[in-house]
Amino acid sequence: MPDVGAGRNGAGAKNNNGQRLIGWKAIGQFLGCTERTARRWESDRALPVRRIPGGSRSSVWANAGELTGWLQALPTEIQVTLRAEAGSEEPASLSVPAPSVSGEPAVASGSGRLTRRPRWMLAAAAIVALAAVSVAAWEFSLLVMRGAPQSERTPYDDNAEARELYRTARFEVSTRSASGLTAAERGFRQLVDRYPDRAAGWSGLADSYLLMREFGSMSDEAAYPQAARAAHTALALDPKLADAWLDQAFVSWWWQGDSTAAFRAFDTALRLDPRSARAYHWYATALFGHGDYPQALRAIARARMLEPDNHAIVADEAWIQFATGERERGLARLERLAQVDPQFVSWHSYLSHAYLIESRDADYLREARTTAELRGQPDVVADLELAERRLREGGRQAMLDQLASDESQRWERGTGSAVVVAEYHALAGDRPGVLRWLTVAAQRRDHWLPGIYGFPEFAAYANDPAFRQIVAGLPHSTDRVASGE
Numbered sequence: 001m002p003d004v005g006a007g008r009n010g011a012g013a014k015n016n017n018g019q020r021l022i023g024w025k026a027i028g029q030f031l032g033c034t035e036r037t038a039r040r041w042e043s044d045r046a047l048p049v050r051r052i053p054g055g056s057r058s059s060v061w062a063n064a065g066e067l068t069g070w071l072q073a074l075p076t077e078i079q080v081t082l083r084a085e086a087g088s089e090e091p092a093s094l095s096v097p098a099p100s101v102s103g104e105p106a107v108a109s110g111s112g113r114l115t116r117r118p119r120w121m122l123a124a125a126a127i128v129a130l131a132a133v134s135v136a137a138w139e140f141s142l143l144v145m146r147g148a149p150q151s152e153r154t155p156y157d158d159n160a161e162a163r164e165l166y167r168t169a170r171f172e173v174s175t176r177s178a179s180g181l182t183a184a185e186r187g188f189r190q191l192v193d194r195y196p197d198r199a200a201g202w203s204g205l206a207d208s209y210l211l212m213r214e215f216g217s218m219s220d221e222a223a224y225p226q227a228a229r230a231a232h233t234a235l236a237l238d239p240k241l242a243d244a245w246l247d248q249a250f251v252s253w254w255w256q257g258d259s260t261a262a263f264r265a266f267d268t269a270l271r272l273d274p275r276s277a278r279a280y281h282w283y284a285t286a287l288f289g290h291g292d293y294p295q296a297l298r299a300i301a302r303a304r305m306l307e308p309d310n311h312a313i314v315a316d317e318a319w320i321q322f323a324t325g326e327r328e329r330g331l332a333r334l335e336r337l338a339q340v341d342p343q344f345v346s347w348h349s350y351l352s353h354a355y356l357i358e359s360r361d362a363d364y365l366r367e368a369r370t371t372a373e374l375r376g377q378p379d380v381v382a383d384l385e386l387a388e389r390r391l392r393e394g395g396r397q398a399m400l401d402q403l404a405s406d407e408s409q410r411w412e413r414g415t416g417s418a419v420v421v422a423e424y425h426a427l428a429g430d431r432p433g434v435l436r437w438l439t440v441a442a443q444r445r446d447h448w449l450p451g452i453y454g455f456p457e458f459a460a461y462a463n464d465p466a467f468r469q470i471v472a473g474l475p476h477s478t479d480r481v482a483s484g485e
Contacts, residue, residue: 217375270283290451
């Protein structure tokens with residue numbers, strides 16, 4: 001299970017799009033809730049806040065326009081829930097800025113309708129908010145005077161244009177969108193063409209390829225070899241670059257099925273950068289595919305602690321919970337997250353998988369189609385339309401047969417997976433089909449086979465002698481080198 005993660009500008013109070021709210025108190029006052037609730041919304045609702053460089057975990061700021069956009073983008077039922085949460089506290093109303101003729105901010109009443117506050121309340125709130133922002137700004141200035149870094153250093157600081165290109169490409173990678181990753185790959189390609197002796201650009205290029213196969217339309221067969229070459233080049237240039245070791249670990253595990261090399265690379269990456277959220281994140285997904293569920297949950301929890309606002313980490317944590325037995329909790333989290341940010345592909349990908357396992361076939365087809373559309377895969381959308389027609393005509397069995405047929409055709413073309421074909425047969429209760437396709441996967445060294453313990457569909461076959469014989473040659477947890485968690 002590889003990673004394998006800015007709000008829209010709202011139309012709120014006049015000229016508030018560029019306003020910075022510094023500190024949890026100012027953010028809470030803007031939202032009409034307590035500091036504690038604002039912190040919880042960051043963790044559970046993807047509230048867009050940012051950390052002050054060099055500050056503590058509580059040193060945060062937010063853009064008022066982004067907060068407004070976040071609120072207005074939420075579905076109505078979620079807004080009602082937030083109003084109820086804020087309404088049980090002091091202050092007792094959730095501010096949801098909306099357009100107004102006069103430019104005066106509007107707020108949401110308990111009934112869900114936008115109402116206006118009296119002008120004296122607005123004036124008082126403005127005085128309090130300005131005071132809070134002033135105090136927080138003073139605290140921030142102290143951080144600056146104490147020498148806190150104002151921006152992250154890059155390997156391209158000797159050239160302003162290259163530095164901006166690198167930072168932009170890194171941001172584009174973080175969007176985990178098909179268009180963002182395509183732009184990132186283009187940016188990193190320019191960097192390695194201009195500075196072929198700098199490892200950071202090569203590692204960024206490897207990241208782009210690894211994520212384009214999951215969040216975009218690039219096939220595994222095209223992405224992995226290019227990622228492997230870029231990671232190898234980065235390590236040759238700088239063997240102390242933690243990110244390059246992570247790229248190598250990802251390729252070793254998910255493409256080459258080499259657990260010894262993969263977990264050794266994870267160990268090296270964590271040793272070089274013990275506070276890397278991405279290292280713990282990718283390590284957790286490999287542990288999950290390896291069948292080390294308790295360690296996977298601990299590692300993903302550590303990743304989220306280090307980077308709580310990372311969508312990809314939150315998505316993978318919810319999926320691991322679902323797949324390892326906490327189905328109700330994991331599914332509920334994924335459904336809530338998909339409502340909060342419907343454009344992030346991982347929620348929909350995991351929801352489609354979960355719904356298929358739960359025999360919620362109409363929901364599966366809806367989420368699978370959304371996933372394919374976000375990834376820019378019109379051919380997959382066409383296949384799903386055919387599967388939907390089969391469901392209407394012949395029920396779940398006919399749909400699973402069609403899905404298995406489509407994946408087997410992709411496998412014959414070199415773009416599919418025998419393990420995924422076996423997955424559909426497992427869901428259909430077809431033991432001979434499962435064993436036949438897993439045998440093919442073992443013979444052809446299908447790159448999904450080492451992660452077979454991450455497929456809940458195969459849990460029913462764990463004690464089947466024929467199944468155990470097929471997976472007997474796979475690396476087990478005892479083969480894994482110990483990592484410094």
